[in-house]
Amino acid sequence: MLIVTARTATSQDASLIPGDRDASEQITKIVEATRQNGLPVEPILTKVHYGVSTVHAAPARIVAAARAIASRLPVARDALAPGATPSDIAAGEDALSNGATRESLQAIRAAVGDKPLAFPLGVLAQLVASGVPVQRAAETVVSFVKRGASQQQLADLGNNVNLDVASGAAAISALDARARGLNAVLAPLSAAATAAGIAASAPKKP
Amino acid sequence: MSDAEKDPVLRRAIDELRRLPDADPGKVKRVVLAAAAARVSPADDDVLIKPPRRSNAPRFAAAGGLIAAALIVGFVSRGAFPSPSPAVPAEHATPQVAGAASPSMRSASASSSDMVALPQQFTLRSAAAHRVSVVGDFNDWNPKIAPLVRSPDGVLWSTIVPVMPGRHLYGFMVDDSLFVLDPRAPKASDPDLGSEGSVVIVGRP
Numbered sequence: 274m275l276i277v278t279a280r281t282a283t284s285q286d287a288s289l290i291p292g293d294r295d296a297s298e299q300i301t302k303i304v305e306a307t308r309q310n311g312l313p314v315e316p317i318l319t320k321v322h323y324g325v326s327t328v329h330a331a332p333a334r335i336v337a338a339a340r341a342i343a344s345r346l347p348v349a350r351d352a353l354a355p356g357a358t359p360s361d362i363a364a365g366e367d368a369l370s371n372g373a374t375r376e377s378l379q380a381i382r383a384a385v386g387d388k389p390l391a392f393p394l395g396v397l398a399q400l401v402a403s404g405v406p407v408q409r410a411a412e413t414v415v416s417f418v419k420r421g422a423s424q425q426q427l428a429d430l431g432n433n434v435n436l437d438v439a440s441g442a443a444a445i446s447a448l449d450a451r452a453r454g455l456n457a458v459l460a461p462l463s464a465a466a467t468a469a470g471i472a473a474s475a476p477k478k479p
Numbered sequence: 480m481s482d483a484e485k486d487p488v489l490r491r492a493i494d495e496l497r498r499l500p501d502a503d504p505g506k507v508k509r510v511v512l513a514a515a516a517a518r519v520s521p522a523d524d525d526v527l528i529k530p531p532r533r534s535n536a537p538r539f540a541a542a543g544g545l546i547a548a549a550l551i552v553g554f555v556s557r558g559a560f561p562s563p564s565p566a567v568p569a570e571h572a573t574p575q576v577a578g579a580a581s582p583s584m585r586s587a588s589a590s591s592s593d594m595v596a597l598p599q600q601f602t603l604r605s606a607a608a609h610r611v612s613v614v615g616d617f618n619d620w621n622p623k624i625a626p627l628v629r630s631p632d633g634v635l636w637s638t639i640v641p642v643m644p645g646r647h648l649y650g651f652m653v654d655d656s657l658f659v660l661d662p663r664a665p666k667a668s669d670p671d672l673g674s675e676g677s678v679v680i681v682g683r684p
Contacts, residue, residue, distance in 0.1 A: 364646070
């Protein structure tokens with residue numbers, strides 16, 4: 274059994290980062306530690322494969338990337354607890370890598386409830402990656418989720434802000450403009466809440 | 480002998496009960512009242528009132544088996560049971576039948592329609608290319624998984640790939656060696672490796 278395990282590990286070491294046994298062993302250790310912590314290892318393996326096969330990054334940089342992902346995964350899991358799925362955790366880790374904070378992940382989790390988080394966290398990551406301050410990005414996503422924006426509308430928001438910034442606009446200005454456009458087609462928050470059966474938060478008269 | 484007493488399991492239970500000392504009627508009454516108060520639905524009454532039917536036993540056994548199987552599948556799919564295989568290189572971890580869905584998404588519990596892979600079309604204009612494939616975090620950056628097909632006029636390449644909802648980094652691998660971005664998609668820098676990729680946010684329409 275030990276021989277089989279050792280053989281398996283050796284073949285993995287050789288294939289993770291071809292030509293660099295030391296880096297491959299480091300990656301293997303990071304992956305195993307992550308797995309033992311009950312965290313998804315796919316984000317690490319996917320990043321390693323991306324670094325090796327697509328952008329041909331230096332082995333040391335790939336190891337550093339794997340280590341960075343491994344350090345963000347538990348933060349994402351804790352922020353999205355309870356019941357975060359592996360895809361939720363992976364999306365949370367991606368958002369953190371782009372500058373999102375634990376608090377912003379918690380805010381998204383609170384707004385979305387038990388539904389899958391990969392999509393709203395992806396929009397958060399896109400806004401933050403485009404240069405929108407994280408708190409403002411989280412508030413925007415939370416607000417539009419609560420108001421019943423469709424996934425396509427939120428995806429368009431994230432993509433359009435990104436394209437606006439790429440064409441020279443300031444991130445906040447781009448977000449304001451695109452949010453105004455989405456506001457115009459969405460019902461006010463109170464109407465959406467009523468439609469969803471949520472009690473209005475207005476204070477009751479004595 | 481009644482039908483119930485013919486059942487070997489019930490007969491053993493009755494034998495065991497007969498060995499017990501005489502019960503205090505007051506305590507029995509308290510237990511019965513407590514049990515009655517604890518009933519949560521009328522369905523419980525049916526279970527208590529109906530005489531035991533031997534034909535139900537296989538059904539319960541089958542239902543129990545199904546529940547156990549569902550629990551095992553559920554635990555495995557949610558990653559509660561560790562995989563017996565150690566770290567597997569990403570390219571080997573991609574199942575043949577799963578299309579291009581991200582492995583991180585594949586291992587998630589598909590608890591709602593939000594967790595269903597959605598068809599996503601990728602296109603690239605290139606008259607000079609001989610082979611084009613889309614690579615991204617949804618297919619482990621493996622150029623063998625999602626090749627694009629050239630249009631009859633030889634200029635436009637396209638493919639449709641199932642992608643899980645969320646934000647994905649991707650690009651095109653041209654002629655197996657040249658990584659190019661999607662000129663019509665937003666771009667983002669990979670924060671860990673510093674490289675640039677195209678971005679797609681996949682969501683339900």
